[in-house]
Amino acid sequence: MTYVVGIDGGGTKTAVDVANEQGELLKQFHVGAINYNGGDEETIAASFAQMFESIKESCGSLDQVSQIVIGAAGISNPQVSIKLEQNVRAQGYEGPVYITGDQEIALYGAQNAMEGIILIAGTGSICFGVNGYGEKHRTGGFGHLIDDEGSGYSIGRQLLSLLVQAEDGRLKDSIIPAMVYEQLGLRTVQDIIGFVYGKHTTKKDIAALAPIMTKACELGDAQALKLAKSTAESLYELIVPVIERLKLQRSPIAISGSVLQKSPFVHSALERKLASTYPQVKLIMPIKDAAYGAVLMACSLNHRSHV
Incomplete structure (x- = not known):
């Protein structure tokens, strides 16, 4: 055999x-x-x-x-x-x-089958589709330095950005900074800067902060809810060119990655956005x-x- x-x-x-x-x-x-x-x-x-x-x-x-x-x-x-x-x-x-x-x-x-659409939003993000003629199109997936919008890395980076904005007074009344400090085991913004720019810190370490957004959403934090909505919008922007170029306006979209599978706030916001423009397109779990x-x-x- x-x-x-x-x-x-x-x-x-x-x-x-x-x-x-x-x-x-x-x-x-x-x-x-x-x-x-x-x-x-x-x-x-x-x-x-x-x-x-x-x-x-x-x-x-x-x-x-x-x-x-x-x-x-x-x-x-x-x-x-x-x-x-x-x-x-x-x-x-x-x-x-x-x-x-x-x-x-x-x-x-x-x-x-090698047909349909998949949207992946884990550490990075990418959308990929193949139609019945074998034509392919991909959006995103060009790495965290120039792309990966709507990914776990992007969310983690935004959470860190919100923390420093809260520290210098640009942002008020968010529980996100305290949650970031707690998860990282750090106490000051100087500690955060050391973590972010440390030579051993990887994009995976930044992406690991992403679940904080969902926890903060569950507690009603306005900044977290805003971030979940903008994440869904970024993922929607990945989907549209794939649907349009391959003429897959009726194809279900399989979703993969922790951002879509573990954050109901991003998932539901993306579903609402799709329903308004592509009512026949549904998000499905991978087979x-x-x-x-x-x-x-x-x-x-x-x-x-x-x-």
């Missing part, structure tokens, strides 16, 4: 699914992040070593693996694909490996996750190679 491997290289961890060529799952596990936009070479290499040790245990030998599909963030940078394949080859795998954006495997898993989407893609590639 031969096997396929689907790998979802997310922003904070990597999900791996091992399945037979019919897509029946054999094993699911997680290792550390393999994201070159937020991690170092040594850590990523260690994640690959751990990953392939588990794959070998599951399949008996890497020779039994007929296809690997990796969906990863940062593929817009052409060097990322090269480095990811080098890591795979360094583990002794000589078979076919297909590397694509994580939005593609997420769509495949979420809609159980399967992105790692299994990579498995489906691997099975499809195998099938095509045998035809």
Whole structure:
């Protein structure tokens, strides 16, 4: 028997699914992040070593693996694909490996087909769609320095911005600063500046503050409610070009990522915005996750190679 491997290289961890060529799952596990936009070479290499040790245990030998599909963030940078394949080859795998954006495997898993729309808002944000003619369009996903509006990172950054505005008197009557201080275990704005600009602080650390927005919304904080609404508007702006360019005005949108799945305030605000312009478009939960989407893609590639 031969096997396929689907790998979802997310922003904070990597999900791996091992399945037979019919897509029946054999094993699911997680290792550390393999994201070159937020991690170092040594850590990523260690994640690959751990990953392939588990794959070998599951399949008996890497020779039994007929296809690997990796969906990863940062593929817009052409060097990322090269480095990811080098890591795979360094583990002794000589078979076919297909590397694509994580939005593609997420769509495949979420809609159980390479068709429709997925909106991802986790550490980063991106919207991706494919219509019945195979035409594709993507919005967002260009990284936290120039993009990622509506993401966990964007929310975390805004919360920190609200804190410093409260400290210098530009903002009044918000519980957000106290909640940020508490979560970070810090006491002064100088401590906050040290955290934000510290060389060991990553975008994941900033994004980890995002749940504070939802907690503050539940307590009726006006600034938090305003932030949830603006987050939904940013995500709506990602959706519109995908719908319009691909003519998917009736397609359900699968939602992925903690911002949409764990913040009812953002979710409901986005639903209201969509209802006013695209009443036939509904937000749905994914059928399967992105790692299994990579498995489906691997099975499809195998099938095509045998035809």
